[in-house]
Amino acid sequence: MNSLIIDTDFETDCDDAGALAVACALADAGRIRLLGVNASICSPWPAAAVRGFLQVFGRPELPVGCNRSRQDTEEYRRHASRSSGLLYPREVVRSVSPCVAGRNRLPDSCAFYRRLLEAAPDRSVTVCAIGLLTSIAELFLSGGGELFRRKVKRLVTMAEAPFPEGADCFNWRMGPLAAETVLNRFRGELVVSSWGKSVMTSAAHCPAGERGDLLRLIYRISGSGDPEYRRSSWDQLAVLYAAGELSDLMVPGPEGKLHFEAATGRHRWTPGDGKAVFLHPAASDEKLARLVQEWMDRACTSYSGITSKRF
Template sequence: MRRVCLPACTRLAAAFMCIAVTSLSNAPAAAEPVPVIFDTDMANDCDDAGALAVLNALADNGEANILAVVTNRKCPSGVSGAACDAINTYYGRGDIPIGTDKDGAKVPWKSPSSYTPTLSTDFPHDSDEDASLPDALTVYRKTLAAAADNSVVICSVGALSNLEDLLNSPADELSPLTGKELVTRKVQRTVIMGAAFPRSARPETNIRLDPPAAVAVVCEWPGEIIWQGYEVGAALHCGQSLLQVPEDNPVRRAFELRPFLGKRSIDRGKPAHDQAAVLLAVRGIDEKYWRQSPFGRVVIDSDSHSEWKPEANGRHCYVTIAGHPAALTTLIDELMAQPPRSRTKGND
């Protein structure tokens, strides 16, 4: 069975905040940071905010290089990009390019976000509203065109609309390559949080947000895809660690504002679908935490149900949690609560 893991981190130890605890988050950095494009539906669920915190923490640890952040669903409040920028700014990375999907997924949000307006108004950033930010496709093409060949990892944690747009994009002033050619040449690996495996009992949210886009990606994406199904994040309840971080942390505020089961998400934690996907994208399939299926292909039907099927020369695999979910839960919570390096060193 082929393995697609990036260099695995084997020692995890450090202290975070001023609490006398053993940390699993500060693993030794890989030889080179992993270049990542983060594709998020930042607005509905706060696990997107938690995922961007994890990604920034891994970048602080020397494990990731955040090339760009793009949003894949139209936020009714119009400030999903600003929320992303507020989080990046908190970690000292306010210059990361941000793009927004102007069309949005096929299934729109009908209610305002519980947290993006507050992150936009109450935390430092210099982002415009979503309508004035560069288009997500433009950011994708520009970022990939500038990247080294076979270097970029795409982590998608929402609708697959941007990925479909990239696939269908023609050559332009940014690159003489089509979108499919750019992916083939520049993308090392794609991690998608979506669907359910080995088969779904009901349509998973990220698939049903834009079914035609999901079908296009599973049928036409030219590279390998690691799928992380709904069942993974459902077993990982994270967020309570944010009660220990400063109140000026925008991710803490997102978890305070997002309701979950009649309480605040920060009070009891909530499923960490997107945080786990970011960890998987950067650190790869570390056998301490993950089991990998054989390679095959993912099939999505007209009702947005998903199923993995074995296939010779298939390019898709999916992961399950190895052992008890507590180890991954602890690791994600510690990364979310890890203090920004820019603040611990005093150089905003």
């Protein structure tokens, strides 16, 4: 069973919420040991929304990290500003419970990582980063790189990064210095999960109840109010692979070395010395979508509460 930490931006796209729901369902089914969730955006709202989300999905005790110190890039701030009507964290907090908004209740991301990793056996943790690599880079730059390398056996990073070289569309591009720090310094198993754009899923028909209603709220906001909004499933596929659930459906390519250059925003994979691999689909988009949808639905059916009117 994989011990998993999820690192998410949880702000500008709803597939983060779908992925977190999938992770909770995997943990409920005994497929993973979910250690904690870090919110990488420098704002109290994504972390507070993660905490509220976990409260609804039956894991109020799960550690949540909050990026308090590592400022977002100007490019990310412009993107968030342009997408202001599609951001869901504040609405999640208001809908679930205002008390989860207390920023000081949540540890800083570096303290979060140190606490979880120091308690873990060596090479026992998988980190699945479905957002920017900001918090992991901050840990590296604050003297925690050796701890991360010793405890983390695999880092799965979701990025729309073409193989073997090119430029990522979002997660690395929005935090290039962070991506350079982590991708060029981590020497463990590095998995780039870039597939999912054409794997479309939705929260529209997830089972009724508090969990399904919250997921629908998030997808509806991200979809400009469309209750049937369907979205790409990049993050869900990354989480499923990190959990060991896609061994026959997403396959790693050959090992090699990955280098990222912050100044240009470009990466290059070269064969040979290194443990970096890119995932490639071994199943149709439709089959992958069915699997993702099944886990999203399962996440919403494992709660026995009555239908909520809050969302």
